[in-house]
Amino acid sequence: MRGIKKRSWQRLLWPLYLSCLFIVLAACGSGNTGAAGSTASGSSNSFAAKQSASNASAGASSASGTTNTGLTQNTGPNYLIKTLSVSMNVTDTRSTANDIQEWISTKDPRSTSAGVNYNQDGNNLYTISMTFAVQATLYPQVYAYLRDYNLHNGQLTNFHETVQDVSNDYVDTQSRITVYQGERDRLLGLLKQTQSASDVVTIEQRLSDVEQSLESTESHLNLLNSQVAFYNVTIQLQPLAIAEPVIPPNQPWTIWQTFHAAWTAVLGLGQVLLVILIWLLTFSVYIIPLFFLIWLFVRWRERKQSVFSRPAPAPASVSARAPMPPKPMSAPVATPTPTAPAGPVKE
Known part of the structure; x- marks a missing residue:
């Protein structure tokens, strides 16, 4: 009887042992999960802190960059x-x-x-x-x-x-x-x-x-x-x-001023003529050949006109082309002989 009771108690205790084992294992699992969660939360918090720090430093650098840019623009080159x-x-x-x-x-x-x-x-x-x-x-x-x-x-x-x-x-x-x-x-x-x-x-x-x-x-x-x-x-x-500009008073006429004005005009005209002559001499390399070509063209045109306007030769006369027939001879006219008057001749 005692053996049967021990076996029955052992059969009843095995589920209890298993349930206790499951409870222990579940408790260990929850502890590990909590630790892992705390670790993860700690790491996420540290990452967020690092991220915020990096963002702050980036904001500071961007602010400093903006400030430097503003100073550079204000200062200029x-x-x-x-x-x-x-x-x-x-x-x-x-x-x-x-x-x-x-x-x-x-x-x-x-x-x-x-x-x-x-x-x-x-x-x-x-x-x-x-x-x-x-x-x-x-x-x-x-x-x-x-x-x-x-x-x-x-x-x-x-x-x-x-x-x-x-x-x-x-x-x-x-x-x-x-x-x-x-x-x-x-x-x-x-x-x-x-x-x-x-x-x-x-x-x-x-x-x-x-x-x-x-x-x-x-x-x-x-x-x-x-x-x-x-x-x-x-x-x-x-x-x-x-x-207003001051107009000088009229000065009396003098022969010297007139001669000076005339001589100035002569010098001016001489300068103009000299300038024209210099220009003509300078451009003579073009003017002389041009005049020569014009002269040749005029000569050629005159010759051509003289050839076309020359009068045609007059036609030869009839006598020159054919001999004229001889004129018919007219009958000789008898000339009357004078007759002596009748009557005695007076001596």
Whole structure:
């Protein structure tokens, strides 16, 4: 009986053991799943953090790039050549010219004048043209001063600025100078090592060409430096009212003035004739053959007309073609003989 009971209890405990095993295994599986989920969530959180950090850095870089682009656009190219042309109508051109010259020389001590021209338009009225070279750093102040000068005195009629970007030319010139310098150094090194006379002559000729190219390129770079460092400003001042021209009084007649005027007219006519003669002599290489061809054509045409207009020969007379028949002889007419009168003849 006891054996049967033990076997029955063992049969009842086996399902319990299996159920406990399944519970343990399910608990282990859930633990692993939770750990994996936490790990996955942690990795996803770290990835999101990294992504947000990368996005933030990208936004910062894009913002900095936008800022740099804006600064570049505001700054403009590095090497510019500017030219300013201003025209104004003022009451007193001479005093205005003096004021502008003093202001520019005071504001920019390194400025230079390229020339001043005075042209008289009337009684104490002058048209003045001035050209200055001002520093590029002080050019904006000169620009603003001339732009607003008409508010104080005068009328602004023309204000034109020309800008030329020479950055590419400047950089290219510097690169060519570097290349020429390297080529010169290389040729100098070869010249020191060469012992053959023919090679020395060839290297020296090549070195001379390189030095000439280097000098011309350096002079071009110096010109660009001067044009970039100083800008030209041209100012033209015109009077507001131009007085009527003064008519000189009539001078008394003199024989010398008349002779001088006549001689001037003779010289003018002689110059005109001489100019015409020079032109004819110059174009004689075309005129003479043309006249010769025209003369030949006229001669040929006259001969042709003379041949066609020559009169036809007159027809021969009848007597010449056939002999005339002899005229019929008429009968001789008897001439009456005189008769002596009847009667005695008186002695």
